Amino acid sequence: MSLNAAPVDLSGKTCVVTGANGGIGQSAVAHFLTQGAHVFATDVAEDYGGTADTNLSYAQFDLLQEAGLADAALWVKNCQPDVLFNNAALFDMGSVLDADLTQMDRLFGVNVRAFYALLQAASQSMVASNTKGSIINMASQAGHRGEALVAHYCATKAAVISYTQSAALALAPHGIRVNAISPGVIDTPMWKTVDGLFARFEGKEPGQKKREVGEAVPLGYMGAPEDVARVAVFLASQQSEYITAQTICVDGGNVLR
Incomplete structure (x- = not known):
């Protein structure tokens, strides 16, 4: 029996990472770089706080600002990604008695609206260049169930899971895979x-x-940020070339599905 082992290596691939200055984002950047990718990273912070690398480029965008989101979407297209790690998100708390519409607008503004705009930009770039790419969306265990004090955040992450499924079905004819990672409690x-x-x-x-x-x-x-980053590398690589429309839980067993 012959063994056709698909590579994990990402040499020659362009990976875009949003929310790159956080623990999971920085770990994903480092893991993609280790696998040979060129990484374009972005966050709202002016400077990148991770390790510098010749294969890393960084750009700052405020995804809650209309102009910033438009610039970020154009930047994603110009990067011509093979992989999008769609990770930028905000978190906040409050019960339905006190989580007001201002909080809702902020969380949905980044976690859903900006998330979708950048997913769309990467998709359009991949289709235009006939790139059989991989889009990896960051969901959460909060997207699988409601929590009394985290109503808006839970709703945004449920939306990420739903958009992942719809985008995967829409992009499958183009050979583009769309999956999500659903972390549990990550340190x-x-x-x-x-x-x-x-x-x-x-x-x-x-x-x-x-x-x-x-x-x-x-x-x-x-869990640790690298627990999530390793799954991101798997979903970016040929190891997962027959996986799409799935949400992979990286949560130590918190969510059973």
Whole structure:
């Protein structure tokens, strides 16, 4: 029996990473670079906080500003990506009694509206250049179920999962694969903010919520950014060439589906 082993190597590929300055984004950038890709990274921060590399280019865009989003979409097209890691997102908390429309507009503005605009830009570029690319959207375990204090965020991530399925079906005739990654609780710098929000809304001590959620994971601990980045490399590579329209949970067993 012959073994046709598909490569993980991304040499010669162009990968676009949004939300590149966070823990998961920086890890994805580093993993793509390690596999030989040229990476175009973007975030709202003026400067990139990760390690510099000759195969890394960085651009700043504010996706909540109309002009910034338009510039970012054009930038994505001009990058002519083989891979889009669609990772930029905002998080906030509040029950349906106090999570107002301003919070809703901010979260949906980045997590859904900007997410979709950049997905569309990458798709149009891939179709125009006949690139059989891979689009990887960042969902969340919050997109699989509602949470009392995270209504708007949960709704945005449910939308990401739905758009992933629809885009995958629309782009399949062009040989473009669209999948999502659904992280559980991942130990990133953002968790300091999340923990603080839970301390305020649930009356917990600082660090208590982070400890509790880690212990509640079936595997017994929080994940790391590289746990997500490794799956992103898999979805970007030929290893996953027959996978599309799927949401892969990277959550230590939190979501059973």
